[in-house]
Amino acid sequence: MKHFLLAAALILSAPAVMACETVTIGDLTIEHAWSKATIGAGRPGVFYVEITNAGSVDDALIGIATPAARMPMLHETVVKDGIASMPHAMSIPVPAGQNVQLSPGGYHGMLMGLTTALKEGDSFPVTLSLKKAGEVTVNVDVLSLRAEGPDCADAGQ
């Protein structure tokens, strides 16, 4: 079933540059959703996104779900006293009037138990759970293993 869902998602998604697509829910704008190609399905994939809260109420990203992975979770890379560790983030604050980025070296979604290897050019849906705004699904663009972020014309990066 998961394979079917993923296959359906991959077929239905247009080959265009999804990472530059913008989705809104209430006062939140979600854009620049991207991931990196993986070598096989045995290692976790990664998920990055940018959320802007134009409203006056604080919100928070509390979870992610995707047919591409059995166990997607939010993590944060923390470098403290010269040691990098990657604790689980229960909730990522999206304060009123602010912009929050899940990006390399900081907050990120870790996609464990990949259904299939992520290939450059693929895309897959990720549903974000926000404490106040509820759920919203974005299309995630798989970029190259060495990508630093999507190259969007709106100069968001």
Place this chain on the structure above:
Amino acid sequence: MRLRSLQIILWIAATAAVVTFSAVRWMPANDDTSIAAPAFTPTFALADSEGRSRTTAEFRGKFLLVFFGFTSCPDVCPTTLSEVAQVMDDLGSEAGSVQPIFISIDPERDRRLGLADYTKAFHPMILGLAGSEAETQSAAASFKIFYAREADTSSPGGYTMAHSPGLYLIGPDGAWLRQFTYGTSAADILSDLQSRF
């Protein structure tokens, strides 16, 4: 009585662990200047993906860019390896004087997942090494870096690795030159290397 002895032994072990941990934490050159780093010659003897033992001695005459990491690390390790790959591309004809090396701190799992597939996906010149647990500890101690396995139910296999994320530059004579802290751009690493040729 037996419990008492055990408690004493455990306390001694815990104290030793704290002392070792503090020592390891304080010793690395955490600044990114080359001036403060004392001269020392880090060494390793670790197996490559084909099981051949590779040692620091065989790379004399080349600069080494050494990074410790693990392949189930989705964020930090790919970021640094991407920078290294970019540096190797940008070095052009001078790439032959630099050997990038990825040392696994999660060697058993990385051997199983396939080390060469991983490093080659970033750049064909990156050499992946994964020794035994003891050899890995010895290499890390020699480079004065810290790593530790941490239980984490939210990570694959129920554990993750905390580690020093720096990139270490070793000179053609085998002596430590400097650390590039996590997040140093490929352009900065490149210009540092080019100033040394």
